[in-house]
Amino acid sequence: MNDIRKIERDVNMANTKISARSVDVFYGETHAIRNVSVDIADRTVTAFIGPSGCGKSTFLRCLNRMNDTIETCRVTGDIELDGRDINARSVDAVQLRAQVGMVFQKPNPFPKSIYDNVAYGPKIHGMARNKAELDEIVEKALRRGAIWDEVKDRLHAPGTGLSGGQQQRLCIARAVATEPEVLLMDEPCSALDPIATAQVEELIDELRQDYAVVIVTHSMQQAARVSQKTAFFHLGDLVEYDDTDRIFTNPRDQRTESYITGRIG
Numbered sequence: 001m002n003d004i005r006k007i008e009r010d011v012n013m014a015n016t017k018i019s020a021r022s023v024d025v026f027y028g029e030t031h032a033i034r035n036v037s038v039d040i041a042d043r044t045v046t047a048f049i050g051p052s053g054c055g056k057s058t059f060l061r062c063l064n065r066m067n068d069t070i071e072t073c074r075v076t077g078d079i080e081l082d083g084r085d086i087n088a089r090s091v092d093a094v095q096l097r098a099q100v101g102m103v104f105q106k107p108n109p110f111p112k113s114i115y116d117n118v119a120y121g122p123k124i125h126g127m128a129r130n131k132a133e134l135d136e137i138v139e140k141a142l143r144r145g146a147i148w149d150e151v152k153d154r155l156h157a158p159g160t161g162l163s164g165g166q167q168q169r170l171c172i173a174r175a176v177a178t179e180p181e182v183l184l185m186d187e188p189c190s191a192l193d194p195i196a197t198a199q200v201e202e203l204i205d206e207l208r209q210d211y212a213v214v215i216v217t218h219s220m221q222q223a224a225r226v227s228q229k230t231a232f233f234h235l236g237d238l239v240e241y242d243d244t245d246r247i248f249t250n251p252r253d254q255r256t257e258s259y260i261t262g263r264i265g
C-alpha cells in the first residue's frame with residue numbers, strides 16, 4: 001500500500017467510534033438484522049434509512065444495548081465502542097447508555113421539572129459534588145440542547161408543559177447531560193412541526209462537533225440535510241453505506257436507487 005493510502009486508512013480507522021461486525025438480531029424466530037458490519041465515524045452524523053420494517057431501529061438499539069430490554073430479542077456478533085466490546089460481561093448497560101445516549105421518536109420527558117429532567121442522569125452517575133456543580137451541568141446541557149433561553153426562567157416548571165419541539169430539545173439536553181460520546185436518535189423529528197424540525201436539525205448539526213450522532217429517519221430530505229454518512233437498510237440487510245452525497249446522487253446498488261427514487265418503501 002502506498003504511504004498516502006496507508007495514512008488515509010489510518011485516519012479513517014482513528015475516526016471510527018463504533019465498529020460493528022457480523023451483527024445478527026432475532027426476535028424469537030424473526031431474523032430482523034442479517035450479518036451487518038459497519039463503522040460509525042466520530043463527529044459525524046450517520047443516517048439510517050430504508051423502508052418500514054427493514055431493521056433501522058433494531059440496529060440502532062444494538063448500539064447501546066437497548067435491545068437487552070426486549071425479552072424475545074437476541075443479538076449476535078461484535079460491537080465495539082472505542083475498541084471495547086459493549087456486550088462484554090464487564091460492561092454495565094446503564095453506564096453504557098450514559099456514554100451512548102438515546103433520543104426517541106416521541107418526546108418523553110419525565111413527569112418532573114425541567115431542571116430535574118436534566119439533573120436526573122448526572123445525579124445517578126455521581127457527576128456533581130454539590131448543588132452549584134449540578135446547576136452548572138444542567139445549564140450547560142440545556143444550552144447544548146438549544147433550549148436554555150426558553151426555559152431559564154422556569155426551570156422548576158414541569159417538562160411536560162413545554163411544546164413538542166421544546167420537549168424534544170429538553171430530551172436532547174437530558175441525553176447530553178451525562179456527557180455521552182455517541183447520540184442515537186430514533187426519528188427524533190417525526191412528532192414535530194416543520195419549525196421545530198428545523199430547530200432540531202440545526203441542533204443535530206451543532207452536536208456533531210462533539211459527538212458521533214446516528215439518526216434513524218424516514219425522511220430522505222432530512223438524511224440529505226443533516227448527515228454526512230448514510231446507511232441504507234432493506235429487509236434486514238445493510239445494502240449500502242457511503243457518503244450521503246454519493247448515496248443520494250450515485251448509489252451503487254439497484255435497491256438503494258429504487259428507494260431514493262421512491263420506487264420501493
Ligand SMILES: Nc1ncnc2c1ncn2[C@@H]1O[C@H](COP(=O)(O)OP(=O)(O)OP(=O)(O)O)[C@@H](O)[C@H]1O
Nearest residue numbers: 027030032050051052053054055056057058059070
Ligand atoms: N419488539 C419486537 N418484537 C418482535 N419483532 C419486532 C420487535 N421490534 C421490531 N420487530 C420486527 O423486526 C423487524 C425490524 O423492525 P424495526 O422496527 O427495527 O424496523 P424499522 O426499519 O425501524 O421500521 P420503521 O421504519 O417502521 O420504524 C420488523 O419485522 C419488526 O416487525
